[in-house]
Amino acid sequence: MAKVFIFPATSLILSDMVERWGHEALGAATGIRERIQTPSLDSPPLQMTPEDPKKGLKYAAVEVPCGVRGRMAIYGPLIEEADAAIIINDADLSFGCMGCARTNELVMFMVRQQKGLPLLDIKYPETEDEGVAFVTQIKEFLAGLEGEINE
Amino acid sequence: MNEHPVRIAQISCGPEHSGVQKEIYDAAEAVNAEMFFPDVTLTDIRRSYDAFGLEARSGDLKLAIARAMALVEQKVEADAVFIATCFRCAEAATVRNELRRYIHEHSDLPVVSYSFTERTTSGTLLTRMEALTTIARRRALLAREKQNGTTMGIDSGSATTKAVVMQDNEIIGTGWLPSTEVMNSANGVIEAALKEAGLEMTDIEAIGTTGYGRYLVGEKLGVDLIQEELTVNSKGAVYLADRQHGEATVIDIGGMDNKAISVQDGIPGVFTMGGICAGASGRFLELTAQRIGVDITELGPIAMKGNSNVVPMNSYCIVFGTQSLVNALAKGSSKEDVAAAACRSVAEQVFEQQLQEVDIKEPVIMVGGTSLIEGLVHEMGELLQTKILVPHHSQYIGSVGSALLASGFIEEK
Structure with a gap:
């Protein structure tokens, strides 16, 4: 079973596909769930604290807006932890949306920079035929992961 | 406080991920206001985004546009609007500015916009929230155009402390001192203003305070009105300038x-x-x-x-x-x-x-x-x-605004 970072990280559909085909999806739910289960966080139900944008300094410089750095504090460690990744470009809002375009740019760049990380980098489908091909590509990528990771 | 909380619609991008959403809630709660997020659907977002015509790429900014349109089209009711985005984000600054202008031009909702960092605290936001709630809650008081009776206004500012005594729409006494210890400075300017007016403290029918030290001065003196300087100074300015x-x-x-x-x-x-x-x-x-x-x-x-x-x-x-x-x-x-x-x-x-x-x-x-x-x-x-x-007495603007608004409390006594 591989840990697969998904983009958009909030996509429940993509997360479900990864889990259904036998892997662990690393997305927003993983990052946020991790936070509210951490005992040291003392401001529930708000999971983020002003410390998070500071942690995000590992991934983005101080002149980068705090919202980007706060998001990177969630997604940066997930990308580092991932065995593989799937990026869906230009996804519809209903498929999963990550709020901040600047974070999207940085997350996608960081994923693409990970040397040796198996990556499926595809476009969101616009027609039914493209939809079928889209699901097939994801399925084949996920099926091939075991062998690729074991090699 | 028995008043209903003022409902402030939050239109924002990034405060949760910056860890400052709690600060926004705390600032609102301190002035008996509640923040809420206007309810919109994905269909609303698509429609509003196309209709507004500003090509934002961030999902949260598209959502912000839809929420602003829902407020202007009165699909969602609010008393005031707080627009907040991350400091240093150019895309967000463009959207924030255009939404602020759009809401101001197409509704009578008071609006404040703010760009935050992770260091933004509820204290930083408090005066802005207080002004928003005052405008929403005290329109009748802010509509007052004449000062009646004998009132005092005290402006406990960061650099200077000022006081005026007003009587029947005239300024009859003033006091000014550099701000040192808050109450010492306040007592000094009160004494000076009363002396110039030829009055005693017992002659004053109502008192208002403003400025950074307003709560301390207000509580010590048991004043009628403790009010932030944004609304007070606006009122004082148009009053003194006769506009x-x-x-x-x-x-x-x-x-x-x-x-x-x-x-x-x-x-x-x-x-x-x-x-x-x-x-x-x-x-x-x-x-x-x-x-x-x-x-x-x-x-x-x-x-x-x-x-x-x-x-x-x-x-x-x-x-x-x-x-x-x-x-x-x-x-x-x-x-x-x-x-x-x-x-x-x-x-x-x-x-x-x-x-x-x-x-x-x-x-x-x-x-x-x-x-x-x-x-x-x-x-x-x-x-x-x-x-x-x-205008004349422009350096006493906060004190004059406070004295003017405080006279609205005389009738209530």
């Missing part, structure tokens, strides 16, 4: 921060408060006066004799501003030119950092202690290409 009806813009360059307020019939519509650094405030002018060896009261007339264009000065940061100041003097620039350049620089910082966030509507009224520095008023007028009004 109580129609549009106006109020600029108050303070000792610690600056306020720019777009006013309609004496009630603030859009306002900004802040300043990146003391280089954009009266502090830099104080420093300039010290450096060229004159009293702050002499700086204005000296600046009027100088030429601001011959000395390069940028007080975006007070340290850089001071460097420019020192360099200019070292190169032999005259104190008149340096004083004029300092006034120009402060005016430019306020123009660039704050006046872009409100729509300038004439007349432009400058108030507060810095409005007495004629070089600064001149430079601001040059930048805005308008003649700026400085």
